[in-house]
Amino acid sequence: MVARPKLILADEPTGNLDSANGEEVMQLLTEMNGEGTTVVMVTHSHSHAEYAHRIVNLLDGALVTESIRRII
Numbered sequence: 001m002v003a004r005p006k007l008i009l010a011d012e013p014t015g016n017l018d019s020a021n022g023e024e025v026m027q028l029l030t031e032m033n034g035e036g037t038t039v040v041m042v043t044h045s046h047s048h049a050e051y052a053h054r055i056v057n058l059l060d061g062a063l064v065t066e067s068i069r070r071i072i
Contacts, residue, residue: 008032010041014048026051 010029014022026048033039041052049055057064 004032004035004037006037008037008039010039012043013041014043014045022048 008029013029014025017025022045029039029041030051041048043049052069054066054068056066
């Protein structure tokens, strides 16, 4: 994070955290994304998925739904 990478691959980045620290991690990822870092995150948390500009839901490896949010 210190080196400000262009890409972060995050597999359940809040999985073992309490809710306060989980929100802190999500805020950090959001900030980094706003500064130009691409964040690809896998999560089972619907509330954390809501931070994303694009949400892809998979079931058994197949695309079930995809939503893209317009950023204003």
